[in-house]
Amino acid sequence: MRYRWRGIALHAVLVFALLLFMFPFAWTIIMATNSTADIYRFPPKFTFGSQFDDNVRHVLANIAFFQSMGNTVIVAVSTTLLVLFFDSLAAFTFAKFRFPGRNALFVLLLATMLLPAQLAAVPQFQTMAILGWVGSLKALIVPGAANAFGIFWMRQYFQNSIHDELVEAATLDGCGFMGTYWHVALPSARPALAFLGVFTFVGSWNDYMWPLIVLTNPDHLTLQVALSQLNRSHGVDYSMLMTGALMAMVPLVVVFAIFARQFIKGATEGAVRG
Amino acid sequence: MPATSAEPLTGSSAGQRRGRRVWSYWRFYLALSPFYILFAVFGLYPMLSTIVLAFQRWDGLSPRRFTGLDNFRFLVEDPTFWLALKNTLVLFFMSTIPTLSIALVLAVMLQSAVRFTNVYRIAYFIPNVTSLVAMAIFFSSVFSTNFGLVNAALRSLGIPEQDWLGEPWGIKIAISTMIVWGWVGYNTLIYLAGLQAIPKEQYEAAKVDGAGPVRTFFSITLPQLRPIVLFTVVISTIGGLQTFTEPQVMVGNSGGTGQSGMTIVLYFYRAAFLDNDYGFAAAIALSIFALVLLFTAINWRIFRVRGDAS
Numbered sequence: 001m002r003y004r005w006r007g008i009a010l011h012a013v014l015v016f017a018l019l020l021f022m023f024p025f026a027w028t029i030i031m032a033t034n035s036t037a038d039i040y041r042f043p044p045k046f047t048f049g050s051q052f053d054d055n056v057r058h059v060l061a062n063i064a065f066f067q068s069m070g071n072t073v074i075v076a077v078s079t080t081l082l083v084l085f086f087d088s089l090a091a092f093t094f095a096k097f098r099f100p101g102r103n104a105l106f107v108l109l110l111a112t113m114l115l116p117a118q119l120a121a122v123p124q125f126q127t128m129a130i131l132g133w134v135g136s137l138k139a140l141i142v143p144g145a146a147n148a149f150g151i152f153w154m155r156q157y158f159q160n161s162i163h164d165e166l167v168e169a170a171t172l173d174g175c176g177f178m179g180t181y182w183h184v185a186l187p188s189a190r191p192a193l194a195f196l197g198v199f200t201f202v203g204s205w206n207d208y209m210w211p212l213i214v215l216t217n218p219d220h221l222t223l224q225v226a227l228s229q230l231n232r233s234h235g236v237d238y239s240m241l242m243t244g245a246l247m248a249m250v251p252l253v254v255v256f257a258i259f260a261r262q263f264i265k266g267a268t269e270g271a272v273r274g
Numbered sequence: 275m276p277a278t279s280a281e282p283l284t285g286s287s288a289g290q291r292r293g294r295r296v297w298s299y300w301r302f303y304l305a306l307s308p309f310y311i312l313f314a315v316f317g318l319y320p321m322l323s324t325i326v327l328a329f330q331r332w333d334g335l336s337p338r339r340f341t342g343l344d345n346f347r348f349l350v351e352d353p354t355f356w357l358a359l360k361n362t363l364v365l366f367f368m369s370t371i372p373t374l375s376i377a378l379v380l381a382v383m384l385q386s387a388v389r390f391t392n393v394y395r396i397a398y399f400i401p402n403v404t405s406l407v408a409m410a411i412f413f414s415s416v417f418s419t420n421f422g423l424v425n426a427a428l429r430s431l432g433i434p435e436q437d438w439l440g441e442p443w444g445i446k447i448a449i450s451t452m453i454v455w456g457w458v459g460y461n462t463l464i465y466l467a468g469l470q471a472i473p474k475e476q477y478e479a480a481k482v483d484g485a486g487p488v489r490t491f492f493s494i495t496l497p498q499l500r501p502i503v504l505f506t507v508v509i510s511t512i513g514g515l516q517t518f519t520e521p522q523v524m525v526g527n528s529g530g531t532g533q534s535g536m537t538i539v540l541y542f543y544r545a546a547f548l549d550n551d552y553g554f555a556a557a558i559a560l561s562i563f564a565l566v567l568l569f570t571a572i573n574w575r576i577f578r579v580r581g582d583a584s
Contacts, residue, residue, distance in 0.1 A: 007387075043430065099302045119324055120324065148309065213543075238415040245407075245411050249408050260396045260399070
C-alpha cells in the first residue's frame with residue numbers, strides 16, 4: 001500500500017512536469033485560434049476559438065510564408081543529405097582503415113569542435129560577398145555540408161557495430177572502398193544515420209543567427225528570420241504571431257515525432273559513452 | 275585518445291604498407307576531404323583573418339588600417355562590454371543552476387517510474403527541438419506587461435502587475451525562464467542515461483549496509499554521475515556563453531531597458547553587422563573564444579581534479 005502511494009505521488013510530479021513542458025504548445029494553439037483581443041483581457045480566455053483562419057490569412061498577408069517555408073525546406077533537406085553522406089563516409093574511413101596521418105587528422109577534427117561560430121562570422125560574410133553568395137541559400141548550405149560532430153559520432157558507431165572481418169570479407173569479394181561503404185557500412189548504420197539526420201535537420205531548420213546575417217534580401221528569407229521580422233513589425237498582434245510560430249513549428253514536430261525514439265537514444269548515448 | 279586503439283584494422287599489415295607511397299591511400303584522403311576543405315575555407319581561413327582583423331580598423335568599404343591594440347583598448351574601456359559580460363554570466367547562472375538541479379531530480383524520479391517512461395521522455399525532450407524564435411515570441415507574450423499570462427496570474431493572486439520586459443531583472447527572469455524550459459528535458463534524459471549505467475550491485479550493497487535513500491544518493495549516485503554532470507555543465511557553459519536568439523527576439527538589438535538583455539554575442543552581432551565595425555567585432559569574437567576556453571578549463575578542473583584518477 002505504501003509503495004502504491006509513492007508511485008502515485010511520483011507520477012503526479014512527473015505528469016506536472018510534463019504539463020509544464022507541453023503548456024507552451026497548448027497555449028500557442030489557444031492563442032492562434034483566438035483574436036488578440038480575446039487573449040488580452042482579464043481573465044484570459046483558456047479555450048480554443050474560431051479565429052484560426054483569420055490569423056492564418058494575416059500571417060500570409062504580412063510575410064512570404066510559403067516562400068520562406070520552401071527556402072527552409074530546401075536548406076534543411078540539402079544540408080541533411082550532404083551531412084549524412086560526407087560525415088558517414090569520413091567516419092567509416094576513420095573507423096575501419098589505417099593510413100598515414102590518420103590520428104593527426106582526427107585530433108584536428110576534435111579540436112575544431114571547440115571553436116565558437118562567432119569567431120568566423122565576420123570574415124565568412126566577406127567570403128560570401130566575394131563568392132557572390134550573400135542573400136543566397138548556398139551561403140547556408142555549403143559551409144555546413146560536413147561537420148566534425150557528425151563524423152566523430154558516426155565513427156564511434158562504426159567502430160562498435162561493424163566487425164573488421166565483415167569489411168575484410170567485402171574487400172575479398174571484390175567490393176571496392178566505395179562498394180564496401182555503400183553495401184556494408186551504410187545499411188548497418190541506419191539508427192545512427194536516423195539520429196544524425198534528425199539532429200542536422202532540426203538544427204538547420206531552427207538556425208537563426210547566420211541566416212539573419214547573410215540573407216540580406218527581405219523577400220528571400222528562411223522561416224526563422226521571417227518570423228522574427230513579423231515579430232519586429234507586429235509586436236503586439238500576438239494571435240497572429242503565435243499562428244506564424246505554430247505554422248513554422250508543425251513540420252519540425254512531425255519530423256521529430258516520427259524519429260523520436262531513435263533520436264532520444266542517440267542524443268543521450270553519446271554523453272554516457274564519452 | 276580513441277584514435278590510437280590497437281585493434282586490428284582491415285587491409286594488409288603495417289609492415290607491408292610502410293613502403294608504399296602516401297598517395298596510394300588517395301581514396302581515404304578523398305573520402306575525408308569534404309570536411310577538411312570546408313573547414314579550411316569556411317572555418318580556418320575566417321578564424322585566422324579574425325585574428326588579423328582584431329588588430330585593424332575596417333568598415334568593410336575603405337582599406338583596412340593596422341591600429342595595433344586599439345580595438346582591445348576600446349573594448350576594455352567600453353562599459354557596454356563589461357555590462358554584456360556581466361549579463362551573460364548572470365543569465366548563465368540564473369538558467370543553468372535551476373536547469374541542472376530540476377533535471378537531476380526529474381531523472382531520479384523518472385528512473386524509479388516503471389510505466390509511461392517513453393511518453394515522459396519524448397514529451398520532456400520536445401522543447402529542446404522547438405524553434406528558439408517561435409518560443410522567444412511565445413515567452414514575450416507570456417511576460418508581456420498588458421495582460422500577459424504571468425501578469426494575469428499575479429493579478430488573480432492580488433499581486434500588482436510587473437513590467438517584465440521593461441525592467442532589468444524582469445528581462446533576465448523572462449530569458450532564463452525560456453532557457454530553463456528549453457533545456458531541462460534534454461539534461462533530464464542525459465542524467466537518466468547516466469543513472470541507468472550505474473551498476474545495480476552498488477545500490478544493493480548500500481542497502482545491505484543500511485544506507486538510506488539520501489545517503490545512497492550522495493555517496494553512490496552523485497559520485498558515479500560526476501562525468502555526466504561535467505558533460506552537462508560543459509554543454510550548458512558553451513551554450514550559455516553564446517546566448518543570442520532569446521534576447522535578440524525578446525527585447526531587440528538594443529538589449530532592452532538598461533541593456534539588461536545585452537549578451538556578449540548580441541554585443542558582437544551589433545558591432546559587426548549593425549555598426550559595420552569589423553575590427554572591433556573581431557576583438558569581441560576573440561574575447562568570446564577566450565571566455566569559452568577559460569570556462570571549459572574551470573569546469574574541467576572542478577570536476578576532474580577533485581575526483582579520483584578514473
